[in-house]
Amino acid sequence: MEYSPILLPVVALVGWTLLVMLWMLVSRMSEFRRMGVSFGNIPAGSRGADLEGRANPSAQWKSHNYNHLMEQPTIFYAIAITLALMGMGSGMNYWLAWGYVGFRVLHSLVQCTVNIVAYRFTLFTLATLCLMAMTLHAGLRVLQDCGILDF
Amino acid sequence: MTYSPVLGPLIALAAWTLVMFVWMYATRIPAMRRAGALDNRIGKGPGHLDSVLPAETQWKAHNYNHLMEQPTLFYAVVLILAMMGDRDHTTLGFAWAYVGLRILHSLIQSTVNVVRYRTIIFALASGCLFLLTIRLTAILVRTSA
Numbered sequence: 667m668e669y670s671p672i673l674l675p676v677v678a679l680v681g682w683t684l685l686v687m688l689w690m691l692v693s694r695m696s697e698f699r700r701m702g703v704s705f706g707n708i709p710a711g712s713r714g715a716d717l718e719g720r721a722n723p724s725a726q727w728k729s730h731n732y733n734h735l736m737e738q739p740t741i742f743y744a745i746a747i748t749l750a751l752m753g754m755g756s757g758m759n760y761w762l763a764w765g766y767v768g769f770r771v772l773h774s775l776v777q778c779t780v781n782i783v784a785y786r787f788t789l790f791t792l793a794t795l796c797l798m799a800m801t802l803h804a805g806l807r808v809l810q811d812c813g814i815l816d817f
Numbered sequence: 818m819t820y821s822p823v824l825g826p827l828i829a830l831a832a833w834t835l836v837m838f839v840w841m842y843a844t845r846i847p848a849m850r851r852a853g854a855l856d857n858r859i860g861k862g863p864g865h866l867d868s869v870l871p872a873e874t875q876w877k878a879h880n881y882n883h884l885m886e887q888p889t890l891f892y893a894v895v896l897i898l899a900m901m902g903d904r905d906h907t908t909l910g911f912a913w914a915y916v917g918l919r920i921l922h923s924l925i926q927s928t929v930n931v932v933r934y935r936t937i938i939f940a941l942a943s944g945c946l947f948l949l950t951i952r953l954t955a956i957l958v959r960t961s962a
Contacts, residue, residue, distance in 0.1 A: 667960055673897050674957060680890045680950050687887075687943065705933035711872050712932050713879060736886040743893040750900070 672755030769793035821899035
């Protein structure tokens with residue numbers, strides 16, 4: 667069965683997100699050990715966000731990035747799957763999608779380690795430009811098919 | 818038109834999320850009225866209600882937000898599995914297991930909210946999603962080979 671190649675970067679980003687989740691889990695567990703937190707003494711209803719300002723910031727950075735990966739990438743999934751369904755998931759869109767995933771992986775590595783905002787911002791912007799181009803391609807195609815644009 | 822059975826659990830989780838939406842507001846609006854927070858005409862930003870409403874009320878909202886996090890990966894994976902025409906029983910089983918565990922996770926977080934139980938259920942659900950992602954990767958790699 668043939669499939670649209672753009673689905674590969676989509677699955678790659680899902681896989682990467684699950685790896686960041688594991689990274690978060692490992693650093694959080696070691697932070698719990700250091701702070702003397704165990705399942706026996708966590709108050710009911712506690713959340714990861716309650717650790718802000720108490721846990722080592724670099725342990726929280728993994729969690730910030732994991733949450734970040736559930737924000738803009740949801741649009742990426744929707745647009746990439748839409749492009750696949752429209753038969754537009756190869757060529758330039760395929761490479762834009764890999765660009766998006768590559769920049770998001772670098773963005774994770776920066777945020778989870780040194781977390782220098784200037785680098786993070788640059789990588790985030792580059793990823794967003796890839797997503798903008800993909801969205802523009804899908805949008806222009808729809809406008810063209812509706813007869814609103816003619817080129 | 819026939820469709821992949823794996824879309825069943827996807828619809829179920831979307832529907833469950835909307836049930837949580839109703840549960841959240843059914844408890845939140847009366848709590849806001851009691852706290853006098855309904856008089857705010859201007860939004861106070863995310864997390865503000867955590868300092869105003871009882872924790873048990875906010876737990877439903879915490880879970881509703883949670884359902885917009887990892888499940889978005891589940892939707893992407895399941896949609897592509899359906900596009901690939903996967904009709905495997907094991908895939909379907911793990912997809913239903915993910916949904917069942919997430920419902921259980923919601924019920925725990927919205928009521929007793931014991932972190933130990935929540936973590937175990939979350940880890941099991943994540944394991945199901947891991948296996949679904951590996952399964953999808955294998956299908957894509959095998960198909961392109």
